[in-house]
Amino acid sequence: MTHQHEKEAHPHSDPGHDADPAQYWDGVYREKAKRWSGNPNPQLIEEAKGLVPGTALDLGCGEGADAIWLARHGWTVTAVDVSAVALERAETHAAELGLQGRIIWLRRDFGPWHPEGGFDLVSSQFLHSPLVTWRDSLAAAAAAVAPGGTLLVVGHHPDGLPPWSGHKDMKDKFFTPEDLVESLTSGPGSWRINVADSREREVTGPDGQHATTIDSVLRATRTAEAHTSESQPY
Ligand SMILES: C[S@@+](CC[C@H](N)C(=O)[O-])C[C@H]1O[C@@H](n2cnc3c(N)ncnc32)[C@H](O)[C@@H]1O
Numbered sequence: 663m664t665h666q667h668e669k670e671a672h673p674h675s676d677p678g679h680d681a682d683p684a685q686y687w688d689g690v691y692r693e694k695a696k697r698w699s700g701n702p703n704p705q706l707i708e709e710a711k712g713l714v715p716g717t718a719l720d721l722g723c724g725e726g727a728d729a730i731w732l733a734r735h736g737w738t739v740t741a742v743d744v745s746a747v748a749l750e751r752a753e754t755h756a757a758e759l760g761l762q763g764r765i766i767w768l769r770r771d772f773g774p775w776h777p778e779g780g781f782d783l784v785s786s787q788f789l790h791s792p793l794v795t796w797r798d799s800l801a802a803a804a805a806a807v808a809p810g811g812t813l814l815v816v817g818h819h820p821d822g823l824p825p826w827s828g829h830k831d832m833k834d835k836f837f838t839p840e841d842l843v844e845s846l847t848s849g850p851g852s853w854r855i856n857v858a859d860s861r862e863r864e865v866t867g868p869d870g871q872h873a874t875t876i877d878s879v880l881r882a883t884r885t886a887e888a889h890t891s892e893s894q895p896y
Pocket of ligand 1: 687703721723725742745748770773786789790
C-alpha cells in the first residue's frame, strides 16, 4: 500500500532537550496547513479490524485520522496530543465527517499525564519525538491498557526509515519489534504478545519519489491477572 504518512515527520531534529513539547510540536504543525496524509495508519487498520470495539486511547493522535477511523468502527475514542494545533485540525476533520462529539480530544503531555482507568485498546502510532524516548512513550501507552485490553504500538524500524525524512541522525529514537517486546515484558504488568513484526511498506515522498520503509509492529494483550512483573512467552 502506498501511504504518505512518512512524508515529513518532525523535521526539527534537534530542538534541545529542555524544549517545551507543546511549543515544539505546535511549531512543527504550523509549518504546514496539513502535516500528515489524513489517512489512517495501515497497521492500525490491519490490527484493530479484528478486535471487539470498546474504549480506545490514541496516544499522540496528531491530526486525528486514526481516532476518526476508530470512532467510525464503533470505538469510544479518547485522543491525546500535546499540540493544540494538531488537535484543532483533528476536531475540525472529525466535524466535517459528522463525528462531532464522538471523540474526546485532550491536549495532554503523556509524560506527566496519567489517564483514569484503563482502555480496551491503546494505540501509539509513530510516536517519535526528539523530546521523548521510545521507552517512555511505550511505558505510558502500556500503563493505560486495562486488564484484558490491547496495546498496539507501531513506528519506524531503525533500518527502514524513509530516505527523505532527515531521521538518519536520530536512529535511537526508533525501535525494532524485538526492542518493544523486551521493554514491555521487562516492565510492569503481564502481557501476551500477539504480534511482533517488521513489515515493509511502499511509501511516496514529498516530491513523489517512492521508497520501501519498515514498520515495527507490536500488538499485545494485558493478561487479566493482578499487577505482576511476570510476562507470557510468545
Ligand atoms: C510523528 S507524529 C504522529 C501522529 C499520529 N500518531 C500519526 O500517526 O499521524 C507524533 C505525535 O506525537 C505528539 N506528541 C509528541 N510528544 C508528545 C507528548 N509528550 N504528549 C502527547 N503527544 C505528544 C506530537 O504532537 C505528534 O502529533
